[in-house]
Amino acid sequence: MPATPTGDIVIRAIPMPADTNANGDIFGGWLMSQMDLGGAVVARRAAGSRVVTVAVDAMNFVAPVNVGDMVTCYGRLLGVGRTSLRIAVEAWVERYADGEQLRVTHGTFVYVAIDDAGQKRLIGEASMV
Numbered sequence: 221m222p223a224t225p226t227g228d229i230v231i232r233a234i235p236m237p238a239d240t241n242a243n244g245d246i247f248g249g250w251l252m253s254q255m256d257l258g259g260a261v262v263a264r265r266a267a268g269s270r271v272v273t274v275a276v277d278a279m280n281f282v283a284p285v286n287v288g289d290m291v292t293c294y295g296r297l298l299g300v301g302r303t304s305l306r307i308a309v310e311a312w313v314e315r316y317a318d319g320e321q322l323r324v325t326h327g328t329f330v331y332v333a334i335d336d337a338g339q340k341r342l343i344g345e346a347s348m349v
Contacts, residue, residue: 222323225312227296230258237287246285251311251325252276258293259307263331266297266305267343271331274304279327288316291324298328303340305331 231254239250256273263271285291291313298306311325335341 222310225292225294225310225323227294227308227310228262229292230261230295230309231293233291235285235287235289235291240287244287246287246289248281251281251285251291252279252327254291255293255309255311255325255327256329258295259309259329260331262295262297262307263305263329263333266300267331267333269333269335269341269343271305271333273329274332275330277306277328277330279325281325283313283322283324285311285313285324286316289313290316300343302342303332305333305343307331 233254235246235250239246241247260271291311294310296308298308307329309327309329310323312321312323314321333341333343
């Protein structure tokens with residue numbers, strides 16, 4: 221497991237009790253949503269336009285997230301195609317109880333650049349106004 225995060229900070233959040241499953245752990249879907257939002261920040265900047273999520277190529281849940289942990293997502297551009305972008309996203313926590321920092325989840329998200337009408341657009345094209 222890496223000792224330090226890679227990429228830029230793209231989102232930070234603190235999960236609350238309403239975000240837990242029956243075991244008291246944070247829902248994987250809540251965490252995946254935070255990662256998707258963070259990955260979209262990287263994709264939008266790189267595409268220069270709106271983007272939509274089209275796939276999650278890989279997702280690994282390494283450790284649980286607890287209520288009160290500070291979740292920080294780091295994003296890094298992996299590649300750019302004609303209309304799509306691949307973004308690596310890592311989620312790290314700072315434990316509420318003791319301040320320990322560790323990577324809890326990582327995944328690869330794929331986004332497609334779209335125009336104002338919601339249609340695919342080539343990356344690098346000027347956005348239609």
